[in-house]
Amino acid sequence: MNFDDTPQEAEFRAVARQWIAANAPKELEAELTKPNAKRANEKRDAMLDVSKAWQKKKADAGWACLHWPKDYGGRGATPIERVIWQQEEGVYDKLSRPFAIGQGMCGPTVMAYATEEQKRQYLPPLASGEKVWCQLFSEPAGGSDVAGLRTRAEKDGDDWIINGQKIWTSGAHYSDYGILITRTDPNVPKHKGLTMFFLDMKSDGVEVKPIKQANGMQEFNEVFFTNVRIPDSQRLGAVGDGWNVSLTTLMNERMSIGARVHTGFPELFDYCSNLMLEDGLAIDDSNVRSKLAGWAVKNSGLTYTSYRSISALSKGERPGPENSIGKLVSGMMMQDIAMFAADLQGASGALVGGDAEAGGEFQATILSSPSMRIAGGTDEILRNIIAERVLGLPGDIRVDKDVPFNKVPTKGR
Amino acid sequence: MNFDFSDDQKQLRDEARRFLAEKCPPKAVRAVIDGKAPYDRDLWKGLADMGFLGVAIPEAFGGSGAGHLELCVIAEEMGRALAPVPFSSTVYLAAEALLLAGSDAQKQKWLPAIAQGHAIGTLALFEGTGNPSPKAIKLTASNGVLNGTKKPVADGAIADFAIVAARTGSTGRDSDIALFLVDLTSEGVEAKALTSIDPSRNQAEITFTNVKAELLGAANEGWSILSQVLDRAAVLIGFEQVGGSDRALEMGRDYALDRIAFGRQIGSFQAIKHMLADMYVSATLARSNCYYGAWALSTNAAELPEAAASARISATQAFQHCSKNNIQVHGGMGFTWEFDCHLYYRRSNALAVGLGSLSHWEDQLIERMRQKNAA
Ligand SMILES: Cc1cc2nc3c(=O)[nH]c(=O)nc-3n(C[C@H](O)[C@H](O)[C@H](O)COP(=O)(O)OP(=O)(O)OC[C@H]3O[C@@H](n4cnc5c(N)ncnc54)[C@H](O)[C@@H]3O)c2cc1C
Ligand SMILES: Cc1cc2nc3c(=O)[nH]c(=O)nc-3n(C[C@H](O)[C@H](O)[C@H](O)COP(=O)(O)OP(=O)(O)OC[C@H]3O[C@@H](n4cnc5c(N)ncnc54)[C@H](O)[C@@H]3O)c2cc1C
Numbered sequence: 018m019n020f021d022d023t024p025q026e027a028e029f030r031a032v033a034r035q036w037i038a039a040n041a042p043k044e045l046e047a048e049l050t051k052p053n054a055k056r057a058n059e060k061r062d063a064m065l066d067v068s069k070a071w072q073k074k075k076a077d078a079g080w081a082c083l084h085w086p087k088d089y090g091g092r093g094a095t096p097i098e099r100v101i102w103q104q105e106e107g108v109y110d111k112l113s114r115p116f117a118i119g120q121g122m123c124g125p126t127v128m129a130y131a132t133e134e135q136k137r138q139y140l141p142p143l144a145s146g147e148k149v150w151c152q153l154f155s156e157p158a159g160g161s162d163v164a165g166l167r168t169r170a171e172k173d174g175d176d177w178i179i180n181g182q183k184i185w186t187s188g189a190h191y192s193d194y195g196i197l198i199t200r201t202d203p204n205v206p207k208h209k210g211l212t213m214f215f216l217d218m219k220s221d222g223v224e225v226k227p228i229k230q231a232n233g234m235q236e237f238n239e240v241f242f243t244n245v246r247i248p249d250s251q252r253l254g255a256v257g258d259g260w261n262v263s264l265t266t267l268m269n270e271r272m273s274i275g276a277r278v279h280t281g282f283p284e285l286f287d288y289c290s291n292l293m294l295e296d297g298l299a300i301d302d303s304n305v306r307s308k309l310a311g312w313a314v315k316n317s318g319l320t321y322t323s324y325r326s327i328s329a330l331s332k333g334e335r336p337g338p339e340n341s342i343g344k345l346v347s348g349m350m351m352q353d354i355a356m357f358a359a360d361l362q363g364a365s366g367a368l369v370g371g372d373a374e375a376g377g378e379f380q381a382t383i384l385s386s387p388s389m390r391i392a393g394g395t396d397e398i399l400r401n402i403i404a405e406r407v408l409g410l411p412g413d414i415r416v417d418k419d420v421p422f423n424k425v426p427t428k429g430r
Numbered sequence: 431m432n433f434d435f436s437d438d439q440k441q442l443r444d445e446a447r448r449f450l451a452e453k454c455p456p457k458a459v460r461a462v463i464d465g466k467a468p469y470d471r472d473l474w475k476g477l478a479d480m481g482f483l484g485v486a487i488p489e490a491f492g493g494s495g496a497g498h499l500e501l502c503v504i505a506e507e508m509g510r511a512l513a514p515v516p517f518s519s520t521v522y523l524a525a526e527a528l529l530l531a532g533s534d535a536q537k538q539k540w541l542p543a544i545a546q547g548h549a550i551g552t553l554a555l556f557e558g559t560g561n562p563s564p565k566a567i568k569l570t571a572s573n574g575v576l577n578g579t580k581k582p583v584a585d586g587a588i589a590d591f592a593i594v595a596a597r598t599g600s601t602g603r604d605s606d607i608a609l610f611l612v613d614l615t616s617e618g619v620e621a622k623a624l625t626s627i628d629p630s631r632n633q634a635e636i637t638f639t640n641v642k643a644e645l646l647g648a649a650n651e652g653w654s655i656l657s658q659v660l661d662r663a664a665v666l667i668g669f670e671q672v673g674g675s676d677r678a679l680e681m682g683r684d685y686a687l688d689r690i691a692f693g694r695q696i697g698s699f700q701a702i703k704h705m706l707a708d709m710y711v712s713a714t715l716a717r718s719n720c721y722y723g724a725w726a727l728s729t730n731a732a733e734l735p736e737a738a739a740s741a742r743i744s745a746t747q748a749f750q751h752c753s754k755n756n757i758q759v760h761g762g763m764g765f766t767w768e769f770d771c772h773l774y775y776r777r778s779n780a781l782a783v784g785l786g787s788l789s790h791w792e793d794q795l796i797e798r799m800r801q802k803n804a805a
Binding site: 290309314324325327397405 | 431432433434435436499679683686687694695697698700702703704706707708710711714715716718719721722724725728739740743744747789791792793795796799800803
C-alpha cells in the first residue's frame, strides 16, 4: 500500500507539471480557486474565449483528451496518465467545463460508432475546443426515464427528418454539434424504438432557447427541432439500437474518476477556522466541530475511494458502478455545507453577492447546488444504480416495459 | 499509486475468512453470549496456531513479524465474524503498548506469550463515565504502588495482565500520567465482571489496592504513549467495524432478496433499495478511510493521528448505520433473539464507545486538522 508513482508515472508527472507551470493562465488562478468561479455563460463571453484559448494551447502541446488516440486529437495516454494530468491541472480544469460533456460523453460515442473518416474529421476539433458539442438526451417527457423520449426521426431518402423538443441541454447556445437521441419506431416498447445521431447545431430548423435557471444563470436550454434534416451517414449505431448507444455515452461518465472531489468541505473548514462568533472562533464550538468532523470524514472517504479506483485503473481494471457514490455524496454535501455556513452567519446569511459575508460564495452554492443532485442522474437514480448493479437487488417493476410506446400513458392524473 | 492491499495480504484475508467461517460461526458467538464461557478458548487457541495473534509482533518476540497491514486484514475478518475473544484488548491495545514503550525484558516476558495464546492483556484506562483525558485519571501511583478503580476494562475479568494508566502528580500537565504494567494475579487486584450491551465481549471493573506495578515507558510520557496506542487501536478497530458493516449489509441484502411481502421481494421496494444503497455508501467511505489509516499505521506516518480519527469516526458511523438498518430490513424478525441481526447491533454499539465516544473523536479530528493547518 503506497501513494508513490512508478518511475514512468513520476516522469510523466514531472513533464506535465513543468508544462502547466510554464503555460497555465496564472492570472486566473485566484478566480478559479473560488467555489463559484466565473464560468462561460453566454455565447459570446470572455470566459468562453479564455476556455477555448487554454484548450487550444493544451491540444497543440498534446495535453487535450489525453487518453484519446493521437489520430483523433489525443495523446494515446494510459488511464493513469490521464488521472495524473487531472491532478496536476488542478483548478485550471474548471476552464474545460464547456467541453466536458462533448469530450466526456459525445466524443467517446462518436469514437465507438462513427466511420473512420468522421472520427478524423470531428474529434480533433472537439479535443482542441475549437468545436463545442452538447448532449441532446433529456426531454420534457423523460429525464431520468430518458427512454421515454418523444422526439421523432422519420426516414426520407438518405435523410432523416427530425421533429420534437429537447430540454435542459447544457451549452446548446454555444455548441457547434450535438448528439441526439430520437424515436424512430413508436410501435415497439420504448427501449427498442430509439436511434442516435449527431448533427450540426446550425442546421435549418434547430432553435435554441435559453432557460433561466433557479439561480438566475442561463446555462441550459430548450432545443426545438422543426423538420430538421440529418443525413443517414450521421447515424450512430443501428436503427433501433439507440438505447445501447446511449449507454455507451452514459458509461463513459464513470471513467472520469480521478478529478478532484468537490464537496465544499475545505472551504467550510477554512471559513470556520477564521470566523469569530460571540464566544470565540467558530471552530472552537463543539457543535461546529461535530458537524465539521462528520463532513471531514465524508470528504476524505471520497478522496480515498477515488484513490482506490485509481489503483484499480492502474492495474488495468475498469471502474464499476460503485463510482456512483462520488456524485451522490458530494452533491448532498455541497448543499448541506453551504446551508450550514449561512446559518453560522445568522441574519446576514440571507444576503447574497457583494452584500453577503465571505464574498457570497456559500449563498451562491445554496442556489446552484440543487442542480448537482439532479444533473447527470438524480440522487434517487444513483441509489437505484447502487442497489441494482452493485448490490444485486431487483430492478424496479417496469409497467411500460413490454407495452408499445404509443400505448404508454402520458399523464399522471 | 497502489492504494490497496497486496495479493499476499488479500490471500491472508481469505485464509482468515475461511478459518473464522469454520471456527467462529454464529453458534460460537452465541455460546459466549449465553454465558457458557467468558470467551471462546478453542478459537483463541486456533488463532494462536494460525499465527494471527502475533502477526504484528516481531520474530524476535515470538511473532511472525508480518506487519500491521496484515493485522488490518485479520481485524476486518474478526469484526465480520464477531469473534468472541479478547483480540482487540490483547493485540491492538496491550501488545501495541508493549511494542511502543516496553523494555526489552517486558517485551520478552509478554509478547511471545501473547503470540502463543498464553497471555491475555488489556488496557485499563477508563474510570466511569467520560472520555480519554488525563484529567479523568484518578487512580494513583506512588513509588510504583497503585490505588484506585478502573471501569470498564475490556476483557478485564479474563486478562492476565493490564497496562494501567495512573496519576503520578497533580501539576495538571499530561506528564502527570504514567503507564504501569500489572500482572493481574498480583495481590490487591480484584476484578469483577460487568454486564455489557455486547455480551460476546467481556467487561470488568478492576480495583487496585496497594498493588505493586512496574513502569511501562518513561514516567512522564504515559499520556503520549497512551494517545499513540489509542490511535493505533482506532485504525484496527476501524477494520473490525468495516468487517461488521459489510456483513450487516450483506445480511440485509440477502434477506431483502428472500423475503416476499405484498407479492414481491421486499428488495424491490425502493424504500429498502435506497436504505441498502445508503448503507453501502457508509461502508465504502469507512473502508476507504480505514485504508488510509492502515497506510499511516503501517508506515508510522506523521498523518496517523488525523488518519486514525477519520477512520474511527467513519467506521463507527458505518457500523451503527448498517447494523441498525439491517434490523429494519428484517422487520419483526430483526427484533428477535433468534436472528443474528442484534448480535451485530450490539457489537456496533459497544465498539462505538470502547475507545471513547464519537464526539470525543470528532473533537480530536478537528483539533488535529487545525494543528496541521497551523503548522
Ligand atoms: C444543470 C443541469 C444540466 C443538465 N444538462 C443536461 C444536458 O446537457 N443534456 C441532457 O440531456 N440533460 C441534461 N440535464 C437533464 C438531467 O439529466 C435531468 O434533469 C435528470 O436526468 C432528471 O430528469 P428530469 O428533470 O426529467 O426529472 P424526473 O426524471 O422527472 O425526476 C423527478 C423526480 O423523480 C425522481 N424519479 C424519477 N424516476 C425515478 C425512479 N425510477 N426511481 C425513483 N425516483 C425517480 C427523480 O429522482 C426526481 O427526484 C441537465 C439537468 C440539469 C439540472
Ligand atoms: C415489538 C413488536 C411487537 C409486535 N406486536 C404485534 C402484535 O401485537 N400483533 C400483531 O399482529 N403484530 C405485531 N407485530 C408485527 C408487526 O406488525 C410487523 O413486524 C410489522 O408489520 C412488519 O412486518 P414484518 O415483520 O413481516 O416485516 P416485513 O413486512 O417483511 O418487512 C421487512 C422490511 O420490508 C419493508 N417493507 C415491507 N413492505 C414494504 C412496502 N410495501 N414498501 C416499502 N417497504 C416495505 C418493511 O418496512 C421492513 O423494513 C409486532 C412486531 C414487533 C417488532
